[in-house]
Amino acid sequence: MTGVCFRMTGLTSGYGAHAVLRGLDVAIPSGALTTLLGPNGSGKSTLLRALAGLQPYGGTLTLDGREVWGIPRGEFGRLVGVVPQNFRPVYPFSVWEVIGMGRLPHRGPLARMNQEDEEAIVGAARRVGVEGLLGRSVTTLSGGEAQRVALACVLAQDTPALLLDEPTSALDPNQAARVFALLHELAREGRTVVAVVHDINTSLPFSDGYLALREGALSSQGPIAALNGGVLQALYGTSFQSYRSERGDVMWRALAK
Numbered sequence: 001m002t003g004v005c006f007r008m009t010g011l012t013s014g015y016g017a018h019a020v021l022r023g024l025d026v027a028i029p030s031g032a033l034t035t036l037l038g039p040n041g042s043g044k045s046t047l048l049r050a051l052a053g054l055q056p057y058g059g060t061l062t063l064d065g066r067e068v069w070g071i072p073r074g075e076f077g078r079l080v081g082v083v084p085q086n087f088r089p090v091y092p093f094s095v096w097e098v099i100g101m102g103r104l105p106h107r108g109p110l111a112r113m114n115q116e117d118e119e120a121i122v123g124a125a126r127r128v129g130v131e132g133l134l135g136r137s138v139t140t141l142s143g144g145e146a147q148r149v150a151l152a153c154v155l156a157q158d159t160p161a162l163l164l165d166e167p168t169s170a171l172d173p174n175q176a177a178r179v180f181a182l183l184h185e186l187a188r189e190g191r192t193v194v195a196v197v198h199d200i201n202t203s204l205p206f207s208d209g210y211l212a213l214r215e216g217a218l219s220s221q222g223p224i225a226a227l228n229g230g231v232l233q234a235l236y237g238t239s240f241q242s243y244r245s246e247r248g249d250v251m252w253r254a255l256a257k
Contacts, residue, residue: 005064006051007060008025008060009025010058010059011050011057013046013057020046021216022216024047024218028211029208030064030161031191032187033183033195034195034207034209035200035209035210036195036210036211036212038235042215043213044196045165053073078106079160080161081157082165083151083163085165092138093137094138100117102157103121106158117156121156122134123156124152127155128151128182146170147169148171160191161193162191165195165196166198167183169198173202194211204251209221209222214235219234238256239255240252
């Protein structure tokens, strides 16, 4: 894990007169899986949208030294892939077609698919376990299946940075762990991965570091080993108790007030 992928200085953002992010000074390292934590309304999704070039912001936000808003959109699509929180297509595209949309930044909307595109689609589908769904309409998928198809689309996009908003919210515990294991593999391959999560115990065993927001400001940031009960209590406003999973990982349980 070397270098910095995203860097923010005095980053602000919001919706109309409502300020959400309040002067963030944060660096997100490249080649790492960073878990974005915080209570509801803390600004996690707003920050992810700003990183994705989808949210207006003030201050400075750079991607490998280049201001995000200054990067041409076509080029940006080859650098950053985004998995939204709710991926429920309305039109009955096939899973093959949806995953193939991830190839658009590489070939343009009117160009025909080539062998490289087709191999990318099949490889991405196989990697997230949806190769058996390629002929299905996305409107017939369960929430968990649709979520994995969205991830496959980003894998086919083949970007050095991936941003994911609650990527396992519709998945069962086994599938959720498999997705975070895959995200960990992608980080080991040198990609920058930032994931918004609520279930911290699912993501912690696979994360390299965390970034915690509270009320739109930075609460804390550090390697995942630095996450402890004090950090979590300051973040969520309640006490936490640690325990060990069967695998030996440190887990956290919130204690009711």
